[in-house]
Every structure is written in C-alpha cells, then in structure tokens.
Amino acid sequence: MLTVTENKNLAQIVEAAVEKHGARPDAFIPILLEINHDYGYIPAEAIRLARKLLHQPEEHVLVSEGQLFGLASFYHMLHTEKTGRHVVQFCESAPCHVQGGRELWKAVQQTLQLQAGETDPEDRFTLKTVSCLGICGVGPVMLVDDDLYGNVTPDQLANIFAKYE
Numbered sequence: 001m002l003t004v005t006e007n008k009n010l011a012q013i014v015e016a017a018v019e020k021h022g023a024r025p026d027a028f029i030p031i032l033l034e035i036n037h038d039y040g041y042i043p044a045e046a047i048r049l050a051r052k053l054l055h056q057p058e059e060h061v062l063v064s065e066g067q068l069f070g071l072a073s074f075y076h077m078l079h080t081e082k083t084g085r086h087v088v089q090f091c092e093s094a095p096c097h098v099q100g101g102r103e104l105w106k107a108v109q110q111t112l113q114l115q116a117g118e119t120d121p122e123d124r125f126t127l128k129t130v131s132c133l134g135i136c137g138v139g140p141v142m143l144v145d146d147d148l149y150g151n152v153t154p155d156q157l158a159n160i161f162a163k164y165e
C-alpha cells in the first residue's frame with residue numbers, strides 16, 4: 001500500500017512523464033519507461049493516472065489496464081511491483097535450461113539466498129525469472145539491471161553480484 005507521500009510523488013512523476021512525452025496514446029511506452037525509471041517500478045495507480053492524463057475515458061479505452069500490464073510485463077525492463085535496487089532476471093526457457101541453466105539457477109538462488117519473486121531485506125536484489133531473452137546461443141543467460149551476462153557459470157556469480165552494491 002502506498003503512503004500519501006509516495007502517492008504524491010507518483011502523481012508528480014506520472015505528470016512529468018506525460019508532459020515530457022506528450023498526452024498521446026502512442027507515447028504510452030515512453031511514458032511507462034520514464035515512470036519505471038523515476039519511480040523504480042510501475043504501480044497500478046501509475047497506469048490509472050497515465051490513462052487519465054492520456055484522456056482515455058472508460059468507454060473509449062484504447063488499451064485496457066490488463067493489456068497495459070501485459071505490455072509492461074513483456075518489456076523486461078519494466079516492473080509492475082516494487083523491486084530492490086538491482087533486479088536479477090534469470091532466463092528459465094528450455095535452451096538455456098539445458099546449457100547449464102538448471103545448475104546455475106540453483107547457484108543463483110543459493111548465492112542470493114532468494115527464491116524467484118523475492119527481494120532481500122536490504123532491498124539490494126530482487127530475483128526474477130524471465131522467458132527467452134533471444135540470445136540462447138550464449139546460454140545460460142541472465143540480466144542484472146541492464147547488463148546482460150551470457151555463458152554464465154556458477155563460479156562467476158560472486159564476482160558478478162559483487163559489482164552491484
């Protein structure tokens with residue numbers, strides 16, 4: 001649940017994003033990216049506010065909230081829930097899985113002491129699984145924030161995660 005202060009900040013962030021990119025439905029993705037960047041993730045309230053500012057009345061919904069969430073989930077860089085300072089996204093699709101992904105996934109969970117969907121108590125890392133990132137040739141693959149790691153082995157994990165404080 002957002003606090004009053006967070007709500008106010010969120011409204012300001014959404015307004016600034018809409019102002020920057022224009023109150024047009026085709027500006028929706030850049031607006032989402034901006035909100036994601038400035039607020040850290042995209043709460044449902046942000047989508048409601050953005051829709052309002054984009055003049056999408058209920059009876060003329062160009063894109064439904066469910067579709068917007070689907071869209072947001074599709075873009076790996078967008079998050080619809082609060083995350084830690086760094087987000088680890090682990091490819092769980094079959095090609096990566098058979099190239100050492102299964103063992104690597106166990107090692108990632110062990111190293112971070114997290115299960116999929118969890119954030120550590122210090123808000124340092126959030127661990128997520130994602131479907132194929134389109135670079136199966138260098139699997140197993142994981143993303144840490146915007147950094148893509150391929151051919152990852154369990155013994156590399158400590159060094160990789162140490163880069164993210």
Ligand code: FES
Nearest residue numbers: 091096132133136
């Ligand atoms: S299966 Fe992992 S990147 Fe394609």
